[in-house]
Amino acid sequence: MITDYFSRLVCLCFASFFLVHAGAGVAIALLIPAALRRAEKMPARSAAAFLFSLRLLPFVMASCVIAALCVPSYLLLEPRSGTEPLGGLCATAAVLGLLSWLIAAARAVVALGRTLAFERSCRRSGSETRLAGRTVPALVVESRLPLLALSGLIRARLLLSRQVLEALQPEELDAALRHEEAHQSSRDNLKRLVCLLIPEVLPLGRCLAPLERSWAKYSEWAADDQASRGDSHRALWLASALLRVARMGSAFESELCATFTACGWGLEARVERLLRTETAREGMREPGRFAQHRELLLIGAFTATIVLLPGAMACVHRLLERLIQ
Amino acid sequence: MLRFFANRHTDGTVILGKAVSLGRLESAVMEILWADGEGRVQDVLSALDRGLAYTTVMTTLDRLFKKGLLDRAKQDRAFVYRARLTRAEWERHRASGLVAEFLSGPGPSRELLLSCFLDAVGTHDAPLLDELEKEFRKRRRELLKRGAP
Numbered sequence: 001m002i003t004d005y006f007s008r009l010v011c012l013c014f015a016s017f018f019l020v021h022a023g024a025g026v027a028i029a030l031l032i033p034a035a036l037r038r039a040e041k042m043p044a045r046s047a048a049a050f051l052f053s054l055r056l057l058p059f060v061m062a063s064c065v066i067a068a069l070c071v072p073s074y075l076l077l078e079p080r081s082g083t084e085p086l087g088g089l090c091a092t093a094a095v096l097g098l099l100s101w102l103i104a105a106a107r108a109v110v111a112l113g114r115t116l117a118f119e120r121s122c123r124r125s126g127s128e129t130r131l132a133g134r135t136v137p138a139l140v141v142e143s144r145l146p147l148l149a150l151s152g153l154i155r156a157r158l159l160l161s162r163q164v165l166e167a168l169q170p171e172e173l174d175a176a177l178r179h180e181e182a183h184q185s186s187r188d189n190l191k192r193l194v195c196l197l198i199p200e201v202l203p204l205g206r207c208l209a210p211l212e213r214s215w216a217k218y219s220e221w222a223a224d225d226q227a228s229r230g231d232s233h234r235a236l237w238l239a240s241a242l243l244r245v246a247r248m249g250s251a252f253e254s255e256l257c258a259t260f261t262a263c264g265w266g267l268e269a270r271v272e273r274l275l276r277t278e279t280a281r282e283g284m285r286e287p288g289r290f291a292q293h294r295e296l297l298l299i300g301a302f303t304a305t306i307v308l309l310p311g312a313m314a315c316v317h318r319l320l321e322r323l324i325q
Numbered sequence: 326m327l328r329f330f331a332n333r334h335t336d337g338t339v340i341l342g343k344a345v346s347l348g349r350l351e352s353a354v355m356e357i358l359w360a361d362g363e364g365r366v367q368d369v370l371s372a373l374d375r376g377l378a379y380t381t382v383m384t385t386l387d388r389l390f391k392k393g394l395l396d397r398a399k400q401d402r403a404f405v406y407r408a409r410l411t412r413a414e415w416e417r418h419r420a421s422g423l424v425a426e427f428l429s430g431p432g433p434s435r436e437l438l439l440s441c442f443l444d445a446v447g448t449h450d451a452p453l454l455d456e457l458e459k460e461f462r463k464r465r466r467e468l469l470k471r472g473a474p
Contacts, residue, residue, distance in 0.1 A: 115438040118424065125420035143421045148442035159439070176442055183440035192438050223440070232468055239461055245443045246454055267443065271457045275464045 003086050009074055011086055011094040012320055016070045017062045018097030019323075024058035025201030025208060032210050039214060044221035045186075051215040052191060053296050055208055059198040060296050068304070073316040087325045100199035108196040119151055122159050131158070134177060136184060140165055146248035150180040153190045163248060172241035175227055175234055182226035188219050217269075224270055239274040242267060350377075350385050355394065355408060355415075363407035 003011060028035075035054055039047035086094075119139075126141035138158040141147055147161040158180055168176060183189070195215075201207050228235035246267050347355070357372045358364055364372070370382045386406050389395045397404040410418065 111438055118437055118439070121420040121423035125417045125424060141421070141424060142417060143424055145421075145425055146443070147424065150440040151438070153438065179442060180440060188440050189438050236461070236465055236468065239457075239464075242443060243454060243458055243461060268453060268457060271461065275460055 004083050005078070005080055008078075008084060008086065008324065009071070011090060012070060012074060012323065013066055014095075014097035014101075015090045015093035015323060016320070017066050018093045018100060020065045021058045021062035021097075021100070021199065022201050024061045028054055028058055028211075029201060029207040032208075036210070036214055039218065044218050044225050048186075048215055048218035048222050051211050051218060055195060055211045055215060056198065056296060057299065058201065058208075061299050064299060069312070069316045070320060073313040074320060076313055077317040078320075084324065087323070090323050090325075093323075096203060099203040103203050104197055104199040108193060111193070111196050115151065119157075119159070122147075122151075126159075131173075131177065133174075134158070134181075136181060146245050148176060148180070148245060150183050150189065153187075153193060156184040156189070164245060167248065168241055168244060169237075171234075171237040172244060175238035176241040176245075178227035178229075178234075179223045179238060182223035183219070185226075186219065186222065188223075191215075191219075220270065221273060224274060228274065235274040239271045242271055242274075350381075351389055354382070354385055354389060358395070358406060358408045359412050363405050365403050365405055367403075369406075 031054075035051065039051055042050060122139050122141050125143060126139045129138050129140055131138050136150075136156050136158050138160060141159065141161045143161045143163070145161050146164055147159055148164050149159045151157050151159055158177065165173070195212050224235075224238060227238050353373060354369055357369050361368065361372070366379060366383045366386060369386065370377065370379055373382065386395065386397075386404075390397050390406065394409055395406045396409055397406045399405075408415075
């Protein structure tokens with residue numbers, strides 16, 4: 001395939017991204033068991049931040065390499081001559097890279113579309129209100145379904161069904177809403193979108209899915225910890241709210257067909273954590289923002305170091321030449 | 326195609342049943358009955374103005390009756406049909422059905438950008454809930470005894 005200067009740059013970007021991203025992704029995938037064991041020893045919030053950073057690591061690494069090394073070296077050192085043929089490896093990697101991005105983008109768009117449709121359904125079957133003591137607006141859905149969720153990426157909104165509102169005692173509702181507000185302050189919905197937007201290691205693979213699942217688990221636990229805030233009574237009210245909502249779900253067997261698989265970390269694990277006094281106090285310990293994502297900062301620092309090395313650009317350019325051939 | 330949950334009225338209470346989908350003709354027929362309140366086959370056929378056969382409209386109305394969306398009463402040897410739900414009730418239950426559908430679907434349909442208080446709402450193991458409830462009550466008694474903060 002014969003390509004001109006800028007087409008070659010685009011192909012090289014996709015190809016380099018795919019190769020670096022896949023390499024880093026496979027390495028991370030192999031380290032997942034060790035990472036999960038490490039996360040078990042951390043407070044929930046730190047574990048969630050750690051696992052989210054690991055999920056982002058291949059993407060950040062590949063992006064840094066492209067932005068800081070590949071593109072600058074190509075623009076500085078590649079002669080702006082006419083056309084040049086593109087080798088099979090480069091073309092294949094470029095196609096796979098493009099495919100990974102397209103699939104990720106499609107996944108994110110579908111999820112956004114479904115979420116917006118769901119919110120529209122809730123608005124049609126409900127009414128907006130402000131719950132006492134809460135800054136986040138709420139949408140009360142006229143449904144007997146046990147709905148209690150936080151929607152929105154930037155401007156959050158609570159979605160809850162009339163039945164949940166009426167069934168929970170004030171202290172239970174307060175604890176449950178604090179849990180949702182903790183998700184808001186952690187921007188967990190935005191993080192969900194980010195996980196969908198960034199490509200997987202391979203176009204149709206899901207080898208980093210265990211990281212995402214574990215992140216989801218620890219982010220729930222972190223929200224529980226933040227809702228209880230070292231207060232054993234509040235932890236108890238939260239546990240009580242969980243059990244009450246869970247019982248509502250059981251009443252709708254004929255309508256809801258999803259089985260509660262729990263994945264080993266659902267209701268049972270959350271309630272047991274909340275009933276343990278030491279867990280209630282764990283929520284008081286919060287790592288600093290930089291400490292939460294130090295892995296990503298290290299990658300950035302490492303890339304900056306490489307860029308500043310003499311001859312780095314020339315070396316990268318030679319690698320790109322080999323890739324094209 | 327419209328999807329919604331059919332309603333069965335028992336003791337005046339509306340409950341949710343199986344999901345029902347409507348075709349384009351069925352939707353058009355429902356619109357006519359909402360606008361006019363009630364109608365016979367001939368009335369609906371005239372309102373449709375599509376050049377359809379009498380039997381087609383008759384079959385559609387019968388189908389909607391069997392789906393539980395219409396009531397019918399015999400008057401002068403012909404059935405008079407009327408909608409069971411008002412349009413507002415229809416919209417609300419349709420939306421409610423969509424909410425339920427989103428919450429209850431298998432994996433792919435659960436990929437919503439939401440933080441749910443209790444994920445995977447569905448059938449819960451009753452013995453598990455009872456066990457957890459027991460643990461919870463025991464813990465509450467301990468805390469009340471200690472007078473913990």
